[in-house]
Amino acid sequence: MAAISSMSRKAVSFLKRLFAAPPDPSRDEERLYRSAAVVLTMAWLMYLLYVFVYAFWGVWPLVISGSFSVLILTLMIFLSRQQHHNLTAWMGILLTAVTNTLVMIFIGWGLGAQYNVITVSMLNVINPWYERRFVIGMNAFLALLYVGWYYFSIIFPPLYTVPPLQLAFFNIINIAMTFVVVGAITMSHLAETDRANKANEDLLNNVLPKSSASRLKKTESTIADGFQNASILFADLAGFTPVSQKLTPDELVEMLDALFSRFDELVDQYGLEKIKTIGDEYMAASGIPIPRDDHAQALADFALAMRDSLAEYSAANDVDLQMRIGINSG
DSSP states (O other), rough: HHHHHHHHHHHHHHHHHHHHOOOOHHHHHHHHHHHHHHHHHHHHHHHHHHHHHHHHHHHHHHHHHHHHHHHHHHHHHHHHTTHHHHHHHHHHHHHEEEEHHHHHHOGGGOOGGGGGGHHHHHHHHHHTTTHHHHHHHHHHHHHHHHHHHHHHHSSOOOSOOOHHHHHHHHHHHHHHHHHHHHHHHHHHHHHHHHHHHHHHHHHHHHOOHHHHHHHHHTTTTTOOOSSSSSSEEEEETTHHHHHHSSOOHHHHHHHHHHHHHHHHHHHHHTOOEHHHTTTTTTEEEESSSSSOTHOOOOHHHHHHHHHHHHHHHHHHHTTOEEEEEEEEEE
8 A cells, every 4th residue: 555655646746847848937928828728638538538528439440539639649749848839739739730620520510519619729729839820820720620510521421320318418508618618718718818918017117207107098198298397306215325235135026015005005005106116215295297386395294204105114023124205306
């Protein structure tokens, strides 16, 4: 028993290494791995299920081809994790073409196996490594296959007869699985798109004033405004280098984020405009982009509030932080 348990652990460990994604994948890789994992895992399970179904129906040619398909899908999962994206795609397309053609010959259209071309086509579309010509060509090939299978099933009767109710049951299963997989891929893709859009928006808001970022997103290519009277504030942490040397990178980023989040709230409170942050430096303005007569007074009040907020943070976190603040009006 101990030997069997040890072998089982080694087998599990080997499979984890075999199918593990590469370390530190990019966002595109991470998105593709999720989508491929859904499709390939579901396909692997379905092909394995159908090996037993074909055996139950006595369709032995499909039992043999289905067994080979399970092995090929296992290899495709491994290749996908090893970043052999184009090879995995070609294997998936060829596997779809061969296995579905065999299904049309031996069982016919009624099984619903042809619907899996939809998920294969969708994976081609969202794959960031595929050229547009490749995607268009492969999806056109899949569309032609689909049409060919349809007319083949009309002209030629299947070589094996399967009970109609059982065939209808698995047809419904195949349709449902197609909707589930397409829905999962779509939701994953939309979530990733939303995340990327939010990251881009946050980057614009951090680099540019909110009003300028908003105008830039509305396709204004050049933004240049003049203001007769405004005030600008520059602030940085005094003695920041010695303090930063005592902190880990994560702690340093966390500290600056906490401080600048406090200052951002004060910017909104006093109706000012945050310009940018660089390292431990903070820059804000008053009187732009909306002119105001009390621009200097508002910015001075903000500077005092920054000082008090920094003192509160220092006391709460047992650190000694000081800030240099300069204001210019004109």
